[in-house]
Amino acid sequence: MHRTGELYGQFKTLEQQKESATLGMWIFLITEVMFFGGIMLAYALNRHVYYPAFAVGSNTLSLKLGGFNTVVLLASSFTMAMAVWSSQVGKKTLISIFLLLTISLGFVFFGVKYVEYSQKFHHHLVPGKKFDIFYCVNNPASCSDLDGEELMVEGKLLDAAKAADPDLNAHAQLYYSAYFGMTGLHALHMVIGAGLLFWLLKGSLAGRFTPQWNTPVDIVGLYWHFVDIVWIYLFPLLYLIDRHK
Amino acid sequence: MSEQEHSEHIVPPGTYLAIILTLLLLTGTTVWAAFVNLGRFNIVVALVIATLKATLVVLFFMHAKYSPKRTKLIILAGIFWLVLLLGMTLSDYITRVDYRGVRFPISQVSQQLPVQRA
16 A cells, blocks of 8 residues: 555645545446446346246245345445544544454355355256256255245245246256356455455554545445445345245 | 545434435335235336435445535446446347247247147
């Protein structure tokens, strides 16, 4: 990290310097919006065409884990906003505390995501040769983390979907490709975000951020909130299709 | 103290707290709404709530409400292009009808295909 709060030659005031940095970050975030927008578009088209497969796919996700992760991520956005506030009012210890809280919540998210992903591997729900959307219904003993009622609902949904779409197993793989692609890219962004948060923590422990100069905290905050927004859309799109049956 | 002459708007913690509570409430609402059968409007409700949440995050957590006009312009331009990307492409796909007069989705079409192949 270079020297703090220094005014570079091309700027008139520190304020202008900070505004330029923030504007640059927003332009980067817009390119990220376009990036995720393209993926969302591919998702939307596949969902439109293969709706029955997407509906059963969504019902095989754990709403409890997904909902819990949504709350965790929203909370981490709040602690990040509080870290920015702490840096703006010059409460140096609070910056580190809130950054640590944000990092911890990020890692809780990773932990839950790990549980979810490994469940999908055990349940043969990873696209590929072994993919079998009927696996848990046909082998209930191997899916002991699902209770009997969940399996019964899943079986009913699968029968109805199979009647609507003879190629259900192939099309359910499209849903799971979208699931792993979108949540995987989101998780990659969070890994980068967590790295940036550690870098901020190093700076804040050294007492570098002041009310006059806190641009890095602000900018990483923008990035972290953006990643949160992506999840705000991913949660209903992936976890909440056709839950009412 | 000239160094403290910042026109930067500091959002108070109370506002952040109100926003996070609203976001959690909206998350509960979207889960609840998913269990009510609204037919094709389930996705509309889900997207409206998600957009409401995203707007709150952008305006308050990301300080867009207190940003200079040129930052707001960049944000709006980004949203505009996203709407073009999604809107123009989907308006094509959701209105498609194939040569037999059968509407897209393929999953319904493919049911009829084996009969025609035979």
